[in-house]
Amino acid sequence: MADVKKVAFVTGGNRGIGLQTARELGQSGFEVVIGARDPSKGQAALEELRAAGVKAEVVLYDARRPETDASVKKHLEEKYGRLDVLVNNAGLIREELLARNASTVPEDILRETFETNLFAVVRLTQTLLPLLKKAPAGRIVNVSSILGSLGLHSAEGSPIAAAKAFAYNASKSALNAFTVHLADELKDTHVKVNSAHPGWVKTELGGPHAPMDVADSARTSVRLATLAADGPNGGFFHENDRLPW
Numbered sequence: 001m002a003d004v005k006k007v008a009f010v011t012g013g014n015r016g017i018g019l020q021t022a023r024e025l026g027q028s029g030f031e032v033v034i035g036a037r038d039p040s041k042g043q044a045a046l047e048e049l050r051a052a053g054v055k056a057e058v059v060l061y062d063a064r065r066p067e068t069d070a071s072v073k074k075h076l077e078e079k080y081g082r083l084d085v086l087v088n089n090a091g092l093i094r095e096e097l098l099a100r101n102a103s104t105v106p107e108d109i110l111r112e113t114f115e116t117n118l119f120a121v122v123r124l125t126q127t128l129l130p131l132l133k134k135a136p137a138g139r140i141v142n143v144s145s146i147l148g149s150l151g152l153h154s155a156e157g158s159p160i161a162a163a164k165a166f167a168y169n170a171s172k173s174a175l176n177a178f179t180v181h182l183a184d185e186l187k188d189t190h191v192k193v194n195s196a197h198p199g200w201v202k203t204e205l206g207g208p209h210a211p212m213d214v215a216d217s218a219r220t221s222v223r224l225a226t227l228a229a230d231g232p233n234g235g236f237f238h239e240n241d242r243l244p245w
């Protein structure tokens with residue numbers, strides 16, 4: 001087994017916030033493994049990372065294909081023997097305007113959204129947890145969204161009140177629940193788990209009207225991936241601010 005400094009695995013690492021997170025973790029000294037479901041997109045991202053001086057590789061990871069969890073684990077175990085950071089970044093929003101309301105959202109959209117944004121994250125995290133426990137300071141970052149905040153959705157005059165895409169929002173609320181529950185289970189270990197809201201970012205998912213550029217989008221995930229031993233466990237953050245559940 002090669003002598004490794006620290007290794008991070010970023011799902012959906014081939015574009016958008018995931019690629020930026022991989023780039024910044026790599027530039028801060030991690031060896032980075034990106035998960036991509038499309039090998040050609042993964043290869044293109046890998047070349048971009050390597051051109052930026054990042055020590056990186058790509059593995060096949062598809063949130064809709066559970067067998068890829070086991071192949072990711074096998075690869076990480078054989079090559080590195082442990083995992084220091086898991087960034088559960090891959091996610092989707094699938095709500096056409098007419099299908100976004102809680103009263104009308106079709107069940108297939110609800111299931112597809114939860115499959116990628118919640119069930120796959122739980123499954124992958126459970127699979128990789130033994131490797132995270134082998135690291136001296138394992139860190140799990142669940143890339144959530146402020147739109148998963150029930151506190152803000154239900155508050156009078158909330159700035160996110162109008163953004164009620166039920167399937168996506170509920171999937172991120174449930175992801176936040178996973179963070180809270182898992183963090184409690186892990187509180188006596190060296191592994192920390194937190195939820196991140198990256199900001200509203202100009203990506204395919206965020207759309208062209210988002211105020212934040214991709215270049216600024218990885219700050220929250222990188223901070224939570226590199227927390228010191230006295231850092232928080234089981235929180236929900238945007239940059240340095242704690243968000244309400």
Ligand code: NAP
Nearest residue numbers: 012016017062063064089090091145200201203204205206
């Ligand atoms: P994006 O540009 O649309 O990228 C999404 C990434 O997830 C892509 O790499 C995509 O791969 C991957 N992905 C989607 N489905 C997958 C699957 N089944 N298996 C494996 N990978 C899959 O989105 P983004 O804006 O960077 O979003 C990244 C995360 O940030 C998401 O969890 C999102 O909910 C969260 N977020 C984004 C914003 C925002 O404003 N952009 C705000 C809050 C939270 P392909 O290239 O193969 O499609």
